[in-house]
Amino acid sequence: MAFQISITTGGASPIYRQIFDQVRLAVATGKLAPDERLPSVRAQAERLVINPNTVARAYHELVEAGIVRSHQGRGLFVNGTRTIFKKSERQRRLQPALEAFVHEAVALDFTADEIVQEVQKKLAQLDMSPRESGEGSDE
Amino acid sequence: MAFQISITTGGASPIYRQIFDQVRLAVATGKLAPDERLPSVRAQAERLVINPNTVARAYHELVEAGIVRSHQGRGLFVNGTRTIFKKSERQRRLQPALEAFVHEAVALDFTADEIVQEVQKKLAQLDMSPRESGEGSDE
Amino acid sequence: MAFQISITTGGASPIYRQIFDQVRLAVATGKLAPDERLPSVRAQAERLVINPNTVARAYHELVEAGIVRSHQGRGLFVNGTRTIFKKSERQRRLQPALEAFVHEAVALDFTADEIVQEVQKKLAQLDMSPRESGEGSDE
Amino acid sequence: MAFQISITTGGASPIYRQIFDQVRLAVATGKLAPDERLPSVRAQAERLVINPNTVARAYHELVEAGIVRSHQGRGLFVNGTRTIFKKSERQRRLQPALEAFVHEAVALDFTADEIVQEVQKKLAQLDMSPRESGEGSDE
DNA sequence: GTGGTCTAGACCACG
DNA sequence: GTGGTCTAGACCACC
Numbered sequence: 001m002a003f004q005i006s007i008t009t010g011g012a013s014p015i016y017r018q019i020f021d022q023v024r025l026a027v028a029t030g031k032l033a034p035d036e037r038l039p040s041v042r043a044q045a046e047r048l049v050i051n052p053n054t055v056a057r058a059y060h061e062l063v064e065a066g067i068v069r070s071h072q073g074r075g076l077f078v079n080g081t082r083t084i085f086k087k088s089e090r091q092r093r094l095q096p097a098l099e100a101f102v103h104e105a106v107a108l109d110f111t112a113d114e115i116v117q118e119v120q121k122k123l124a125q126l127d128m129s130p131r132e133s134g135e136g137s138d139e
Numbered sequence: 140m141a142f143q144i145s146i147t148t149g150g151a152s153p154i155y156r157q158i159f160d161q162v163r164l165a166v167a168t169g170k171l172a173p174d175e176r177l178p179s180v181r182a183q184a185e186r187l188v189i190n191p192n193t194v195a196r197a198y199h200e201l202v203e204a205g206i207v208r209s210h211q212g213r214g215l216f217v218n219g220t221r222t223i224f225k226k227s228e229r230q231r232r233l234q235p236a237l238e239a240f241v242h243e244a245v246a247l248d249f250t251a252d253e254i255v256q257e258v259q260k261k262l263a264q265l266d267m268s269p270r271e272s273g274e275g276s277d278e
Numbered sequence: 279m280a281f282q283i284s285i286t287t288g289g290a291s292p293i294y295r296q297i298f299d300q301v302r303l304a305v306a307t308g309k310l311a312p313d314e315r316l317p318s319v320r321a322q323a324e325r326l327v328i329n330p331n332t333v334a335r336a337y338h339e340l341v342e343a344g345i346v347r348s349h350q351g352r353g354l355f356v357n358g359t360r361t362i363f364k365k366s367e368r369q370r371r372l373q374p375a376l377e378a379f380v381h382e383a384v385a386l387d388f389t390a391d392e393i394v395q396e397v398q399k400k401l402a403q404l405d406m407s408p409r410e411s412g413e414g415s416d417e
Numbered sequence: 418m419a420f421q422i423s424i425t426t427g428g429a430s431p432i433y434r435q436i437f438d439q440v441r442l443a444v445a446t447g448k449l450a451p452d453e454r455l456p457s458v459r460a461q462a463e464r465l466v467i468n469p470n471t472v473a474r475a476y477h478e479l480v481e482a483g484i485v486r487s488h489q490g491r492g493l494f495v496n497g498t499r500t501i502f503k504k505s506e507r508q509r510r511l512q513p514a515l516e517a518f519v520h521e522a523v524a525l526d527f528t529a530d531e532i533v534q535e536v537q538k539k540l541a542q543l544d545m546s547p548r549e550s551g552e553g554s555d556e
Numbered sequence: 557g558t559g560g561t562c563t564a565g566a567c568c569a570c571g
Numbered sequence: 572g573t574g575g576t577c578t579a580g581a582c583c584a585c586c
Contacts, residue, residue: 379518
């Protein structure tokens with residue numbers, strides 16, 4: 001498996017959140033393919049040198065979010081079918097992070113142009129494997 | 140005074156942080172002008188129906204951050220804005236919010252173009268009163 | 279751990295400030311090495327016989343100032359030192375203490391030469407472990 | 418009279434302290450000569466646009482410190498004879514401001530050379546009228 | 557009146 | 572166990 005989670009301890013976000021986010025992002029960008037298997041809780045915890053409970057919590061929330069599914073006794077597998085929200089719902093869900101980011105940037109004296117540039121830089125780093133853009137009727 | 144703080148309790152970010160962020164943003168966008176006076180700790184606490192200490196903490200951190208200044212026995216007043224951090228530090232401080240936002244957006248199936256558009260939309264909403272760009276050489 | 283905080287109550291500067299300053303100085307002079315762990319809030323409060331909240335406030339401000347970082351549930355750890363402010367800002371922040379000191383010295387009839395000597399003596403006492411000078415260009 | 422007090426409100430130190438310090442400094446540097454008369458409390462308060470009580474407090478502490486004397490009904494006059502401390506006592510009294518300054522400077526990443534330079538710059542600004550260096554037997 | 561500090565004690569999130 | 576937040580109430584300095 002080419003995909004490896006990396007965590008930074010002492011950062012702003014808790015470890016379980018970092019694991020959750022990275023798996024979610026890897027699935028969204030195609031770095032984790034449908035039906036691919038996640039490392040076991042124990043293996044993941046050993047590799048990252050963290051408490052297994054922390055991995056378990058992250059995995060639990062991934063299942064709750066519908067991003068992976070659990071096959072009893074065999075492990076966790078990436079879901080192929082993914083929930084598609086309406087455009088308005090997707091925008092609504094994006095607002096908190098969008099506002100937090102833009103407000104922070106403005107408070108740090110970034111100009112509008114600089115802010116857009118920073119976003120584009122970050123997007124380039126991700127080089128997401130292109131997928132058809134999210135559909136779903138918008139009302 | 141046209142500017143009113145609003146808080147939501149039980150939410151993700153602590154109350155004192157919400158106050159801090161809203162004042163910081165209002166100053167950065169010019170909605171609070173230099174030398175304008177903030178409501179007193181006690182008045183603000185009454186209006187928001189929270190403990191005065193919580194307001195005091197937010198105000199204290201605004202002073203520490205150089206956003207407002209304290210006039211002994213007279214209240215808190217908005218400072219003129221200055222660029223304080225080195226460019227590298229400003230970028231470093233922006234990263235967490237930038238990544239949280241971009242990852243969230245990608246996970247929500249936004250395309251790169253859509254993400255940039257959302258940022259531009261939000262920037263337009265703020266319609267910051269223009270300020271001269273921060274000067275001052277650094278070695 | 280060779281480094282111990284000591285406070286004096288009833289003095290000029292508040293307790294939380296004394297803790298903040300002593301840790302900041304210990305880090306700046308290398309007496310507290312990067313990645314070293316601070317005593318826990320509760321332990322420190324017991325040792326100094328003060329309220330845990332007072333220690334927590336000092337620690338919180340150390341985090342805000344970027345001097346230490348918080349590892350969720352594990353404690354506070356010393357950060358590597360970085361130069362954060364622009365030169366102009368560093369000079370601006372130094373002025374109050376500089377003026378207070380020089381005025382006091384002049385009022386006490388110290389000559390210019392004596393004043394410089396006193397400063398050099400104090401600097402020698404600190405014998406800071408040398409660090410590479412802060413890099414990073416600024417625009 | 419060539420000497421004028423100037424205060425900055427919103428700064429770190431209280432107004433009465435600024436008045437006290439400036440008079441003390443002016444006397445020490447010879448800008449206020451012995452037997453010169455200070456502006457009345459009322460006049461000073463009007464000129465600085467502050468509360469007369471604040472001026473009165475500053476004047477009161479100047480008398481307490483032996484820097485000026487009060488001639489009933491005629492105003493305050495600069496003292497010619499000034500208390501001369503022993504060298505050890507003068508050094509002892511200088512320590513708090515010296516340490517506060519040096520610690521601040523070190524924490525702001527100033528090098529030892531830069532610190533000395535800043536002190537010399539500030540001393541040059543004062544251009545004290547030279548007096549014989551403070552005598553007084555040392556223990 | 558204003559803000560600044562400290563204590564006391566509670567509850568929560570994280571690991 | 573750790574730190575983070577909030578409330579309550581007290582006392583002080585400054586104007």
